[in-house]
Amino acid sequence: MKKSKKPFIIQLISAYIMDIQTLLLYISLFIALFFEVFLLITYLEVYDELSFEEKHIGTNIEKFPSVTIIVPCLNEERTIQKTLKSLLHLDYPKDKLSIITVDDGSTDGTLRKLNGFKKHPQISVLSKKNGGKHTALNLALEKINSDLVGCLDADSFVNPETLRKIIPFFDDLSVMAVTPSIKVHEPKSILQYAQKIEYSWGIFLRRMLSSIGALYVTPGPFSIFRTRVFKELGDYRHGHHTEDMELALRMQKNHYKIVNSHMAHVYTSTPAQLPALYKQRVRWTYGFLNNAIDYREMFFNKKYGHIGMFILPIATSSIFSTLYIIGKVFWANLMKVYDFFVRIQTIGFDLDISRLSFDWFFFNTGIVPFLTLSVTMLSLLLLYLAIKLAEGKVRFSKGILYYLVFYVFIVPLWLTKAVLNTIFKKQISWR
Amino acid sequence: MVDSRKYIIAFVITTVIFGTAIFVSNLLNQKKLEDVRSIENRVALDILSSETQFALLEETSCRDIGPGFLSKELGSLGEKLSYAENQTEFNTEDIEYLKRFYFLLEIKDYLLMKRLMKKCSIEPTFILYFYSTKDACEDCERVGYVLTALRDKYPDLRVYSFDYHFDVEAINTLVSIYKVKPDLPALIINGETYYGFHSVEELEEIVPSLKELIIRAKAV
Numbered sequence: 001m002k003k004s005k006k007p008f009i010i011q012l013i014s015a016y017i018m019d020i021q022t023l024l025l026y027i028s029l030f031i032a033l034f035f036e037v038f039l040l041i042t043y044l045e046v047y048d049e050l051s052f053e054e055k056h057i058g059t060n061i062e063k064f065p066s067v068t069i070i071v072p073c074l075n076e077e078r079t080i081q082k083t084l085k086s087l088l089h090l091d092y093p094k095d096k097l098s099i100i101t102v103d104d105g106s107t108d109g110t111l112r113k114l115n116g117f118k119k120h121p122q123i124s125v126l127s128k129k130n131g132g133k134h135t136a137l138n139l140a141l142e143k144i145n146s147d148l149v150g151c152l153d154a155d156s157f158v159n160p161e162t163l164r165k166i167i168p169f170f171d172d173l174s175v176m177a178v179t180p181s182i183k184v185h186e187p188k189s190i191l192q193y194a195q196k197i198e199y200s201w202g203i204f205l206r207r208m209l210s211s212i213g214a215l216y217v218t219p220g221p222f223s224i225f226r227t228r229v230f231k232e233l234g235d236y237r238h239g240h241h242t243e244d245m246e247l248a249l250r251m252q253k254n255h256y257k258i259v260n261s262h263m264a265h266v267y268t269s270t271p272a273q274l275p276a277l278y279k280q281r282v283r284w285t286y287g288f289l290n291n292a293i294d295y296r297e298m299f300f301n302k303k304y305g306h307i308g309m310f311i312l313p314i315a316t317s318s319i320f321s322t323l324y325i326i327g328k329v330f331w332a333n334l335m336k337v338y339d340f341f342v343r344i345q346t347i348g349f350d351l352d353i354s355r356l357s358f359d360w361f362f363f364n365t366g367i368v369p370f371l372t373l374s375v376t377m378l379s380l381l382l383l384y385l386a387i388k389l390a391e392g393k394v395r396f397s398k399g400i401l402y403y404l405v406f407y408v409f410i411v412p413l414w415l416t417k418a419v420l421n422t423i424f425k426k427q428i429s430w431r
Numbered sequence: 432m433v434d435s436r437k438y439i440i441a442f443v444i445t446t447v448i449f450g451t452a453i454f455v456s457n458l459l460n461q462k463k464l465e466d467v468r469s470i471e472n473r474v475a476l477d478i479l480s481s482e483t484q485f486a487l488l489e490e491t492s493c494r495d496i497g498p499g500f501l502s503k504e505l506g507s508l509g510e511k512l513s514y515a516e517n518q519t520e521f522n523t524e525d526i527e528y529l530k531r532f533y534f535l536l537e538i539k540d541y542l543l544m545k546r547l548m549k550k551c552s553i554e555p556t557f558i559l560y561f562y563s564t565k566d567a568c569e570d571c572e573r574v575g576y577v578l579t580a581l582r583d584k585y586p587d588l589r590v591y592s593f594d595y596h597f598d599v600e601a602i603n604t605l606v607s608i609y610k611v612k613p614d615l616p617a618l619i620i621n622g623e624t625y626y627g628f629h630s631v632e633e634l635e636e637i638v639p640s641l642k643e644l645i646i647r648a649k650a651v
Contacts, residue, residue, distance in 0.1 A: 034441055041437055346577060347576050347630075365460055365520070367453050
């Protein structure tokens, strides 16, 4: 046989990196694998810390700082009462906890429901013309002089112990904000069960990002801040409809420490149907991309540590690599289906099981299938750890199945839309 | 500020996983090529053995020629090669070499088959098939399905497929003997050339001896 005279490295390059496309695929897979390994190492590093928090956090609080919770509402008549009641049931000294509700020009019965709580000593009710969530929050911020301030969306609910699981983190004077673990409130639809698993993954990711100081969102449901944050850095901004992301990035830019308490559980109502979920996620992704553009100087800037050097770049690139990988897989499978139909059209449908060969020769033994397998196995391992962290134990549930099956198909929808909106500078709406 | 040790560890682990994937894939692909190579060697040996037998038995009757006279593995060899050809991971030079060998084996088998037919006056049950991998040839793919289906239905049918543009002198000679135009796909049955797509039923019509094959198979 004729031996090739090309040097090995050239052979390797020409044999394996056929073109730019394959190269892109390899880079995407490498980054995905790297990120997963990174998360796994981080998990092992903080394992003891997590166990300690699970056992002891919030059990022995000596000094209770004063806290104000702002509840901005826009047409939330269905859930607002439950939200306020959950706040009133917080296991926290009454004289240290006050609640300010702000009606942002609701057109339903929200204000009436709020007025029903007016006489409650802990609650004050404000009302204004509609101007967006950030304006409602800022109106309340003007009236606050407590040590800490938080926000709770009017479709979210807290456990009685949630605040107690957050407060101890403020013993560290450098901590400026603490974010909670967000869970799905009473899932009913298939999509909500799938989101429940997705949120578990979010809980895990946030806890890991917290330990490397790289949280880039202080979520609307029950993130608690030192009041001085707003005095020093200014009020909430519009932030492309994601004011919670903008604020977190602004804090990171000013080296204000944000941590996460994974034991502080908050339950939020999630979209039950695809159109609402799609809209919400387009808003989140669009918000992320545009805030990332606004804070671009943090990218690859050593001054900002893990968040600048690694997390923001990888979060941004993952949007594109997810689209690329899913697009490629989708295209390949579409071609297979097309070939299958051509075959059926040509020779008819004859599925003779006895003739199906299970010769290993016809299994794809390329590099990409092995890499995809590695990425998938690590993803499943991380998902296992995530559910364990969020739920305390892992049980196989239908949510896992829904999540694994459906998300692959629906995630590209909102990623594409958000990317297109960003490219064409098209504004998006809240709802 | 950034703990670079963690990044280095993560990078090393990722590189090891990546390297392992490349190594395992390479190993298995090499094994596949070995597989094809060893089938080719077996087929070559089969042909040599049949030719020798044929030469020895020149004077004897056709009854001495048993059912295993012609190599059985040409079909599956072709399938494996065409699968490997469509995978990007294989070394192109290796594939080219194996293809060249395969085409030559096909031609030798074809010649042997023809001699057998002449001596024993058997109806021809073979098809020469010319396809193209150079230009887009949608019908080639469809004819490929039809021929595979035919071979599944009539295991004794011998289909010899040739890449029209592949640079093997013997293929060029075949092309000029049968005057095959580059108007692919082209099928040669009983000395006649048929261009374009033909369904399973049409080919069954063109090759009446196919039906005999079934009868013969049943009799055996």
